[in-house]
Amino acid sequence: MPDLPDMPHDEKLVADLLGTIDPNDLASLKFSFSRYQQFDDEFPTAVLAYVAGQLGVVVWNLSPGQENDYHMHPSTEHIHIFLEGECEYQLGDQPPFRVGVGDAVMVPAEVPHGVRNIGEGRASYAAVTSPGPYEKVRVERP
Numbered sequence: 053m054p055d056l057p058d059m060p061h062d063e064k065l066v067a068d069l070l071g072t073i074d075p076n077d078l079a080s081l082k083f084s085f086s087r088y089q090q091f092d093d094e095f096p097t098a099v100l101a102y103v104a105g106q107l108g109v110v111v112w113n114l115s116p117g118q119e120n121d122y123h124m125h126p127s128t129e130h131i132h133i134f135l136e137g138e139c140e141y142q143l144g145d146q147p148p149f150r151v152g153v154g155d156a157v158m159v160p161a162e163v164p165h166g167v168r169n170i171g172e173g174r175a176s177y178a179a180v181t182s183p184g185p186y187e188k189v190r191v192e193r194p
Contacts, residue, residue, distance in 0.1 A: 089135070119169065120168075123166065151177075
């Protein structure tokens with residue numbers, strides 16, 4: 053198993069499904085993101101789906117009002133693909149904008165970003181991350 057990232061104490065990390073997507077088992081490579089949509093009323097929840105090879109895939113799950121704090125990653129880039137709900141997205145010094153099911157946001161390394169569930173229901177997004185060491189650095193919002 054790869055080294056797991058250190059998570060802030062106000063976020064929940066779920067790693068028990070890690071390994072269910074296995075590049076050596078071709079049948080496991082077709083999967084449903086719904087399997088990784090796990091919510092906690094108290095904490096934003098990151099469910100690790102795949103952390104191997106050249107990719108990392110994490111599903112972030114936010115109950116109403118929860119957020120993935122404004123932060124940046126010094127050496128990795130990723131794309132966020134929204135699976136459920138309605139969120140407010142802040143990217144760099146741009147004004148916040150709304151995203152929903154089917155929307156995607158590219159995030160280069162060193163660009164601050166944050167996601168907040170602004171809907172009345174649950175929200176989820178898949179974060180697909182480039183190779184490199186995972187580091188989450190919280191920064192002030194503009």
